Amino acid sequence: MKSFTHRIIKAIKSFRPDRTSKQQCSSCGEWYTLSQLDRDGVCWECQRFGA
Known part of the structure; x- marks a missing residue:
């Protein structure tokens, strides 16, 4: 069960x-x-100085 949960969390983070x-x-x-x-x-900064 732990490896399955770990794979789900890893997929979400990716x-x-x-x-x-x-x-x-x-x-x-x-x-x-x-x-x-x-x-x-x-x-x-570029927005402020118009660069």
Whole structure:
């Protein structure tokens, strides 16, 4: 039973994006967490300065 539950949890985690994963800003090229980028992949600093 434990191995079955473990496989279910592992499958759920594989579909869930990692909260610590980072992505490059499409404007400046710096790496940011997904919460720091807008839906277009631009960081808040580039948005603020219009880069």
